[in-house]
Amino acid sequence: MSDFLGIHGTALALREQRLQLLSANLANADTPGFKAQDLDFTSALQSALQPNAAAGDAIDAASQGARYQRPSSQPSVDGNTVDGEREHALFAQAALEYRASMTFVESKVRGMLTAITGQ
Amino acid sequence: MSNLPIFDVAGSAMNAQSVRLSTIASNLANADSVAGTPDAVYRAKQPVFRAEGVPGDPSLAGVNVAEVRESTDAPLKRYEPGHPLADAQGYVYAPAVDPVAQMVDLISASRSYQANVEVFNSAKELALSTLQMGR
Numbered sequence: 001m002s003d004f005l006g007i008h009g010t011a012l013a014l015r016e017q018r019l020q021l022l023s024a025n026l027a028n029a030d031t032p033g034f035k036a037q038d039l040d041f042t043s044a045l046q047s048a049l050q051p052n053a054a055a056g057d058a059i060d061a062a063s064q065g066a067r068y069q070r071p072s073s074q075p076s077v078d079g080n081t082v083d084g085e086r087e088h089a090l091f092a093q094a095a096l097e098y099r100a101s102m103t104f105v106e107s108k109v110r111g112m113l114t115a116i117t118g119q
Numbered sequence: 120m121s122n123l124p125i126f127d128v129a130g131s132a133m134n135a136q137s138v139r140l141s142t143i144a145s146n147l148a149n150a151d152s153v154a155g156t157p158d159a160v161y162r163a164k165q166p167v168f169r170a171e172g173v174p175g176d177p178s179l180a181g182v183n184v185a186e187v188r189e190s191t192d193a194p195l196k197r198y199e200p201g202h203p204l205a206d207a208q209g210y211v212y213a214p215a216v217d218p219v220a221q222m223v224d225l226i227s228a229s230r231s232y233q234a235n236v237e238v239f240n241s242a243k244e245l246a247l248s249t250l251q252m253g254r
Binding site: 088099 | 124125128129131132135136139167168169170176178179180181182227228230231234235237238241242245248249252253
């Protein structure tokens, strides 16, 4: 089944992981000492698509491995590195990318449905 | 979306921000609550936030209110001999609450709350359209 969806199934799962990290950043915008985290999507996708990776764990392992702390554009006294506006923009962009991945998966599913029903 | 931890994260943040809003409301409401002795006076409250892993995914940080701390600022001493609570020297004691600082904090808290509501709504929309995939 994952072969059928190609790159898009993995991409969708990783995009969800990135959304989770960005939502945690926004949630902790006022927590002293919190360091903003992000996911390097390109390297996460590359390591998740390694041929020797196991199905379910590959996505988790890849997303853990590709996490990095993003420095803030402005230093703050309490050590928090979350940049509210930038985080907002990144979240909106990530949500759009999630939708894009979902559209690809959906068109694959539709194509398969057409093949099955023959209509 | 497995287990939907975004809802846990955004929910914990909304909870924390609403605690913050409540303490600000309490501080502003009691800004003029005077007392006859320095010990009995109202003390401004402030929540202390801490990042904490959410139940669905411990590596993902939600927000937890670690404690609500009371201010240690000395109460303001005011000379009002006509006041029914005034002490023998004619002084009453007012809490050291700065209404301007509280209002600024209020705006910051409500903006943060709104940001998390937006995250929650986006996540809900994405999850719903994922559920409806292929229909």
